[in-house]
């Protein structure tokens with residue numbers, strides 16, 4: 771999703787809206803430094819586990835109902851998707867209590883990012899900004915990206931499509947604003963594509 775290199779993974783990384791996913795756990799295990807923020811980290815592991823099980827079949831049914839909107843090469847089937855998701859979420863749950871003690875999982879909601887300026891090399895956001903353009907306003911997107919760029923040297927966001935498969939209408943108006951901030955902005959094709967056509971990542975860097 772983010773075209774992460776070994777050099778990227780050696781830096782200090784902030785994951786925004788990381789949810790019950792395994793990135794933090796896996797990166798930590800290989801010696802990385804990742805901090806994740808998400809409002810669900812207000813909840814206990816048991817609460818999150820319960821919620822995962824409540825929504826598991828609903829999420830898979832939604833994907834089954836829209837089967838042709840997805841690319842089935844790496845993930846081969848809906849059953850495979852379910853197993854992959856559950857394995858990732860279990861890895862998260864197994865790591866959650868220790869990660870909270872280590873302050874790797876912190877409850878916070880974009881557009882607020884509760885860190886000092888320049889605390890991270892890289893800030894990431896997957897499957898939240900742009901994807902949920904119908905629920906998060908243009909202003910929230912702008913403020914969230916500003917906050918992420920305040921705390922990190924570089925920001926990457928994936929994907930740039932909304933849930934309906936169309937590119938977020940916020941990208942074009944944000945582009946002029948990126949230039950006005952003096953940031954280098956690029957859209958790069960990455961190797962991961964599950965939502966059909968969702969293979970592009972936004973990269974923002976300080977000039």
Ligand SMILES: C[S@@+](CC[C@H](N)C(=O)[O-])C[C@H]1O[C@@H](n2cnc3c(N)ncnc32)[C@H](O)[C@@H]1O
Pocket residue numbers: 786787788789790791807808809810878879880881895896897898
């Ligand atoms: C679809 S999940 C994506 C999880 C993970 N990034 C991934 O790609 O698998 C969206 C996540 O965004 C979180 N979220 C919702 N509103 C948020 C906000 N304002 N700031 C940060 N995270 C938020 C949700 O709790 C959820 O965990």
